[in-house]
Every structure is written in structure tokens, then in C-alpha cells.
Amino acid sequence: xxxxxxxxxxxxxxxxxxxxxxxxxxxxxxxxxxxxxxxxxxxxxxxxxxxxxxxxxxxxxxxxxxxxxxxxxxxxxxxxxxxxxxxxxxxxxxxxxxxxxxxxxxxxxxxxxxxxxxxxxxxxxxxxxxxxxxxxxxxxxxxxxxxxxxxxxxxxxxxxxxxxxxxxxxxxxxxxxxxxxxxxxxxxxxxxxxxxxxxxxxxxxxxxxxxxxxxx
Amino acid sequence: xxxxxxxxxxxxxxxxxxxxxxxxxxxxxxxxxxxxxxxxxxxxxxxxxxxxxxxxxxxxxxxxxxxxxxxxxxxxxxxxxxxxxxxxxxxxxxxxxxxxxxxxxxxxxxxxxxxxxxxxxxxxxxxxxxxxxxxxxxxxxxxxxxxxxxxxxxxxxxxxxxxxxxxxxxxxxxxxxxxxxxxxxxxxxxxxxxxxxxxxxxxxxxxxxxxxxxxxxxxxxxxxxxxxxxxxxxxxxx
Numbered sequence: 001x002x003x004x005x006x007x008x009x010x011x012x013x014x015x016x017x018x019x020x021x022x023x024x025x026x027x028x029x030x031x032x033x034x035x036x037x038x039x040x041x042x043x044x045x046x047x048x049x050x051x052x053x054x055x056x057x058x059x060x061x062x063x064x065x066x067x068x069x070x071x072x073x074x075x076x077x078x079x080x081x082x083x084x085x086x087x088x089x090x091x092x093x094x095x096x097x098x099x100x101x102x103x104x105x106x107x108x109x110x111x112x113x114x115x116x117x118x119x120x121x122x123x124x125x126x127x128x129x130x131x132x133x134x135x136x137x138x139x140x141x142x143x144x145x146x147x148x149x150x151x152x153x154x155x156x157x158x159x160x161x162x163x164x165x166x167x168x169x170x171x172x173x174x175x176x177x178x179x180x181x182x183x184x185x186x187x188x189x190x191x192x193x194x195x196x197x198x199x200x201x202x203x204x205x206x207x208x209x210x211x212x213x214x215x216x
Numbered sequence: 217x218x219x220x221x222x223x224x225x226x227x228x229x230x231x232x233x234x235x236x237x238x239x240x241x242x243x244x245x246x247x248x249x250x251x252x253x254x255x256x257x258x259x260x261x262x263x264x265x266x267x268x269x270x271x272x273x274x275x276x277x278x279x280x281x282x283x284x285x286x287x288x289x290x291x292x293x294x295x296x297x298x299x300x301x302x303x304x305x306x307x308x309x310x311x312x313x314x315x316x317x318x319x320x321x322x323x324x325x326x327x328x329x330x331x332x333x334x335x336x337x338x339x340x341x342x343x344x345x346x347x348x349x350x351x352x353x354x355x356x357x358x359x360x361x362x363x364x365x366x367x368x369x370x371x372x373x374x375x376x377x378x379x380x381x382x383x384x385x386x387x388x389x390x391x392x393x394x395x396x397x398x399x400x401x402x403x404x405x406x407x408x409x410x411x412x413x414x415x416x417x418x419x420x421x422x423x424x425x426x427x428x429x430x431x432x433x434x435x436x437x438x439x440x441x442x443x444x445x446x447x448x449x450x451x452x453x454x
Contacts, residue, residue: 025439033266035258039267047315052315054369058294058370058372063374067375072326084385089382104338104346110339182334
């Protein structure tokens with residue numbers, strides 16, 4: 001009798017190519033152990049030659065300038081520089097967490113459909129409106145660094161749309177076949193990387209722009 | 217003679233030895249999962265899940281040893297950092313390894329999330345495991361953030377002050393939430409103790425429990441995701 005519950009469906013091994021072997025999970029675990037060992041050796045070497053930072057004893061009367069959050073939060077801190085705390089510190093992180101959690105519960109993400117296979121002109125118009133609105137909003141707030149991913153991803157999406165359905169190169173075909181979820185995630189990751197890098201390396205006292213090599 | 221498992225009316229196994237044997241059998245069953253040849257390679261997953269687990273194991277072992285030398289009080293916490301650096305044998309190494317491994321864990325868990333997304337491995341039946349993984353990402357950030365305060369130096373003090381003032385900007389509940397987290401209105405000795413308990417007890421135990429669920433779901437949902445399996449499933453449908 002067939003069991004079609006999601007878990008049972010997942011348990012079926014994918015079809016094998018002719019001559020391809022099905023291998024015990026232990027072989028994979030063995031390889032993963034070797035990868036962990038290599039990482040451990042790298043970290044041990046790093047710990048032997050590079051000291052973890054330790055500044056002066058905490059002094060509540062002497063404010064550190066700039067008071068920087070850990071590097072993984074400097075992207076949010078960069079946004080805090082441009083937007084009110086409630087927007088950059090509460091609304092945006094909550095939206096990001098919610099968006100991450102609901103990813104697998106939306107059909108548009110699961111179906112993985114190419115964005116440009118239907119209603120191309122309508123979708124291009126929507127993309128243009130969203131890109132312009134977002135850029136104006138960000139520039140109005142002064143967040144010029146946050147506009148870089150918006151402009152880059154919009155330009156790539158427009159290029160992908162122009163390549164769709166035409167015989168072009170392998171990379172162009174690959175890019176034009178991507179679904180909406182791919183573009184949103186890539187935009188989000190690009191924002192995260194750029195804002196984090198700017199916040200962590202390019203901000204000095206008073207949160208003004210500082211070149212990292214002139215920091216010391 | 218056939219063995220009969222003793223179960224109560226609600227079906228639960230009350231004998232701890234039987235429960236332990238069942239766990240053993242389940243683990244053995246998990247190790248019998250099979251994978252296809254291409255899934256073995258580094259390219260498929262970059263072994264990111266395993267590498268993240270590796271850094272977490274380093275964190276647990278170095279963290280346990282650091283607890284032997286650390287007092288969550290002011291100004292002793294800072295003095296303990298200095299002692300680790302200059303007095304305790306290999307103390308600098310322990311602290312450095314804990315610090316760099318923590319950074320690696322945060323980075324790896326982010327890349328793991330991105331890689332799982334781009335491979336499409338979040339799709340049903342693996343949606344619950346995606347949610348568990350997202351929660352683990354948040355807990356990793358919290359673990360790292362609570363550890364940030366413990367050295368009690370200028371960076372940690374003001375870094376956490378910035379973070380807690382963001383929390384206070386939540387309407388209505390913000391100030392109260394900050395008071396609960398810090399044990400006061402500012403970052404002080406109570407905050408240090410609370411962050412220590414969160415960092416050394418509550419968060420690691422939660423992460424261990426969730427990693428257990430993450431691995432169990434991985435097994436239950438059919439082991440490692442392979443895009444080919446989805447293709448073959450699609451082609452079988454009329």
C-alpha cells in the first residue's frame with residue numbers, strides 16, 4: 001500500500017543515473033568529520049596567532065565613540081543611522097525574521113516558476129515602480145549605500161527579462177529562468193553584506209565615513 | 217518468544233530502559249540512511265550543517281573550560297579576562313578559540329541558510345526543518361550577543377547599551393522588555409549576571425534541543441535534499 005504522507009514521500013531516494021552507486025550515510029558523515037577537522041585546525045591556528053580584542057574596563061561615564069554593535073548587527077546599526085529606532089531596530093528586523101520563517105509556506109516560492117514566462121511587460125512595469133519608489137525613499141532618508149543593491153538587482157532583473165525566451169549564452173539563460181524568490185533573497189543578502197561591511201569597516205566617531213586604513 | 221513492549225493506556229513507554237533502547241534503535245536506523253554518489257561531494261552542501269555543528273562543539277568545550285575561570289560580577293569579570301590573557305596556562309588560547317569560533321559559527325549559519333534556500337531544500341516536506349533552522353539562526357545570534365557583554369570592557373558595555381536602547385524603542389512594552397533583559401534601566405551588574413545565565417545555560421540548552429530536532433527531522437524528511445528527486449517526482453505526476 002502506498003503511503004503518500006509528506007515524510008514518506010521525502011524518504012524515497014532519487015532516481016539513480018546508470019552505474020551510479022547508492023552510498024551509506026556513514027561515508028558522508030566520515031567526509032563531514034574531515035571537513036570539521038580541517039576547520040578546527042584553521043581555527044586553532046587563528047587562535048594561536050591572533051588575540052581576541054579586549055579594551056579598557058567598561059566605564060559608564062565615558063561613552064565609546066563609535067559605540068559599535070557586534071559585526072553581524074552593524075548592518076542594522078547602519079540603518080539606525082538613517083531611520084528612527086522603531087523602524088530600523090524593530091519593524092525591519094521583525095519583518096525580516098517573519099519573511100524568513102514563512103518562505104516554505106508560499107506557493108510562489110515552492111513552485112519555483114520563472115518570473116518572466118508570463119505578463120512580462122506588466123511585471124517589468126511593477127519592477128520599475130518598486131525600484132524607483134524604494135530608491136527615492138532610501139535617498140530621501142540619506143541611505144545611499146542601501147540603494148546600491150536596489151539598483152543592481154533591478155538592472156539585473158531587467159537584463160534577465162530581456163534575455164528571457166531568446167537563445168542566449170548559458171549564464172544569461174540561467175539568470176532569466178530564475179523565480180521571484182531568488183531575486184528577493186539575493187537582494188536581501190546583498191543589502192545585508194553591503195550595510196554590514198559599511199557599518200563594520202567604514203564608520204568612525206560620530207558614525208561618519210572613515211576609510212578603514214585611516215582608522216588607527 | 218516475542219518481546220512485548222509495555223505501554224500505558226496512552227501508548228507512552230514508561231520504562232526508561234525500553235525508551236533508551238528505542239532511542240538506540242532509532243539512531244542505528246538513522247545511520248543506515250543512504251545517499252546518492254553526487255550528494256557526497258563538497259559542492260552539494262559545502263558541508264555547512266556539519267561545519268556549523270563543529271563550531272558549536274568547539275564553543276561548548278571551550279565555553280565549559282572558560283566557565284572555570286570566569287566570575288559574572290563587576291569588576292571581577294574584566295580581571296578574569298586579564299588573568300586568562302596573562303596568568304592562566306593557555307588561557308589566551310581558550311579565549312581566542314572561543315571568540316574566533318563564535319564568529320565562524322555566526323558566519324557559517326548565515327551561509328548555511330543561504331545555501332539551503334538557493335538549493336530549494338526548504339520545500340515540502342522539509343518546511344518544518346526550515347523553520348527550526350531559522351530559529352537556530354536567531355538563537356545563534358542571541359548566543360553571540362549575550363557573550364559579547366561578558367568581558368565587561370568598553371566595546372561590550374557600549375555595544376550592549378546600543379542594542380538594549382533599540383529594544384526600548386518598541387512601543388508600549390519596550391521599556392519593560394529592556395528592564396526584564398537587563399534587570400534594571402541600564403547595563404549593570406544585574407545585566408551581566410542575566411546575560412551570563414542566558415549565554416551559559418538557557419541558550420546553549422535550547423540550541424542543543426533544537427539541533428536534535430533539526431537532525432531528527434532531516435532523517436524523517438528523507439535525508440539530504442536532492443533536486444533530482446523532485447524532478448523525478450514531478451515527472452511521475454500525470
